[in-house]
Amino acid sequence: MKDPATLVHSVRQRLLAHFEKSAPFAPESPATEAAPADSGQLLYAPVTGRIRALTRIKDPVFSSEVLGKGCAIEPSCGEVVAPADGIVKKIAKTHHAVSLLCDNGLEVLIHVGMDTVELKGKGYELFVQAGDHVQKGQLLFRFDLQAIAAAGYTLTTPVIVTNSNRFARIEPLLSGRVTAGQQLLRAKM
Numbered sequence: 001m002k003d004p005a006t007l008v009h010s011v012r013q014r015l016l017a018h019f020e021k022s023a024p025f026a027p028e029s030p031a032t033e034a035a036p037a038d039s040g041q042l043l044y045a046p047v048t049g050r051i052r053a054l055t056r057i058k059d060p061v062f063s064s065e066v067l068g069k070g071c072a073i074e075p076s077c078g079e080v081v082a083p084a085d086g087i088v089k090k091i092a093k094t095h096h097a098v099s100l101l102c103d104n105g106l107e108v109l110i111h112v113g114m115d116t117v118e119l120k121g122k123g124y125e126l127f128v129q130a131g132d133h134v135q136k137g138q139l140l141f142r143f144d145l146q147a148i149a150a151a152g153y154t155l156t157t158p159v160i161v162t163n164s165n166r167f168a169r170i171e172p173l174l175s176g177r178v179t180a181g182q183q184l185l186r187a188k189m
Contacts, residue, residue: 041105045083049074049177050076058156062158078144080139081136081137083110088129094121106163109158113153125141143155161187
């Protein structure tokens with residue numbers, strides 16, 4: 001068995017191999033808005049649907065939290081919006097995933113569906129590109145729920161704080177149903 005560091009590196013490399021080259025962005029910096037010490041950094045729901053624990057989904061890359069902590073959403077509509085203000089860091093070549101560097105310091109991966117990279121972009125429509133600055137709630141991409149499900153793929157959508165190791169904890173703020181734009185997670189120092 002590979003040692004954990006090699007496994008983590010291998011998994012991250014595989015995931016990043018699916019992303020296009022991103023536009024350069026400024027190095028990480030602390031959040032520009034001062035918040036009360038215990039309030040944490042907020043992340044809003046990027047999709048409407050039912051919240052699931054990340055650790056309970058079937059894909060071990062996500063459920064093991066090797067990419068970071070967060071949650072998963074079973075989407076009930078086919079739109080993904082920005083979960084916070086920030087810069088689009090990378091977009092998967094197959095349009096099924098996007099990573100953002102949020103202005104509040106959170107790095108977020110939104111990955112629509114399991115193994116949907118195999119669709120090669122079919123059923124996805126982008127509205128942003130790498131390097132764009134987006135506002136919370138701005139449409140990032142659409143996906144065709146029926147076509148993706150009919151092709152045999154699950155639509156479980158992990159929402160992961162990929163730099164969660166920089167925070168003491170990532171707290172879910174909701175359970176059950178969520179509407180895009182509602183507070184979803186809080187990262188606390």
